[in-house]
Amino acid sequence: MTVLGLGAMGRALAEAALAAGHPTIVWNRSAGKADDLVARGAVRAATVTEAVRAAPVVIACVLDYPVLRDLLTPAAGELAGRALVNLTNGTPDDARRTGEWVAGHGGDYLDGGIMAVPQMIGRPGALILYSGSREVFDRHRAVLDVLAESDHLGADAGLAALYDLAMLGGMYGMFAGARHAAALVATVGGDPVRFVEQRLVPWLTALLPVLPSTAEADDPADSSVAMQRVAIANIIRASREQGLSGDLLAHLLAPIAPPADPRITEDVLRLADRTAG
Ligand SMILES: NC(=O)c1ccc[n+]([C@@H]2O[C@H](COP(=O)([O-])OP(=O)(O)OC[C@H]3O[C@@H](n4cnc5c(N)ncnc54)[C@H](OP(=O)(O)O)[C@@H]3O)[C@@H](O)[C@H]2O)c1
Known part of the structure; x- marks a missing residue:
């Protein structure tokens, strides 16, 4: 699999994939963040296009949707026949629009909401909510399951973001009250x-x-x-x-x-x- 974005969360996702023995290609704007992953067997891609081309499943985990779109636009021609699994936080409409954009380039799209902090990834208790094509979810289930428990909510690509934000709303309400x-x-x-x-x-x-x-x-x-x-x-x-x-x-x-x-x-x-x- 490819992991785009090696912030705190992207690194945890790449580490879990590597630990489970999956060939892992990584790309990050600040390339140095890949150094220790490369030392443990990951392959560093020089560009996003190269990273997308290198694997059938591309996990994206960056700051926000504008960053994601800027990164993927030059690589759009490589999306055909691949699955983009987008774990970047956003709204249901962000997810639906991105799914349509990926489909317009011949790719499959799965949206995800990560209900965990980085240190939980790859361990019991971590959960990732998914929505979008059930067929894509089933096809790539083995690789998704090394990251966290995987729960597919439905075909509407916006569902995972909606449930994610609903749960975060409950959490922040509790934090603010505390x-x-x-x-x-x-x-x-x-x-x-x-x-x-x-x-x-x-x-x-x-x-x-x-x-x-x-x-x-x-x-x-x-x-x-x-x-x-x-x-x-x-x-x-x-x-x-x-x-x-x-x-x-x-x-x-x-x-x-x-x-x-x-x-x-x-x-x-x-x-x-x-x-x-
Ligand atoms: N951390 C958590 O506890 C947590 C929990 C659940 C979900 N998430 C979600 O995971 C996603 C990533 O979070 P994170 O914790 O990994 O954030 P982070 O540590 O702040 O990392 C942000 C990532 O986005 C990249 N980025 C930011 N601006 C960019 C730009 N203009 N061009 C290219 N790349 C850019 C950064 O690249 P550089 O390294 O080059 O800056 C880095 O890879 C977010 O959507 C977040 O909501 C995080």
Whole structure:
């Protein structure tokens, strides 16, 4: 296989392929990043065109789609009869447009979302979501499976990006909430890291089984939306009293209210203001 892009993630992908004994061709803008991979048996391509020509499967993992398109445009004539597996982060439409562009040059396209950090690649726990041609996925499954557990979501090339971004959204919501919680504890002299380790992580872990029930905008009998709105308003008010902004939290918490109600954020902020007065 060919790996285009040897940033933190591309290097991990190339290392896993090499470790599994797959002939691996590599290319990166900063060519020196390939040195230790070449020392371990990878073949360095001088150009993207040479790299694409060298293998039936081309894994691309670069910063973003504009970079990907700039790199691939001069090599477009080599895509016919090959599969481009694009693991670069982007939107569903980015993926669909790239799939059409590759098909227009006679190539196959599989889009992927990497649900792992580089040190997890090639190890249990790493997952890559794929979408696009099932036939291409099945044909190259053996090589994809050395990178991570592989899960094909469907023929629409945009699905992997959509699920990837949805999962990242959940992750960043949690990270942002944890950052805010730690900052709040720090305002009274608490150690933010110890608080997250010893209090927040065990509490969130205990709450995880409840998470699926929060995915829909129902009004659960044991945690009513009305009750939650008061608690959210109190978090915002406490944040303000301690000198922090509560606005980010108000926006993050908006989906807890029925999605048909666009006034939720304003409602919660108004409630926080009223209870503050
Ligand atoms: N790292 C993670 O934890 C992680 C996790 C999941 C998914 N991903 C995804 O994997 C992809 C790559 O991430 P990464 O962590 O490898 O990023 P990175 O370490 O910042 O590497 C970026 C890569 O893009 C290349 N690049 C940037 N601008 C370029 C340009 N103008 N022309 C040619 N090449 C260019 C870099 O080449 P140079 O080496 O020459 O700069 C490098 O190969 C991203 O889409 C990211 O979202 C990463």
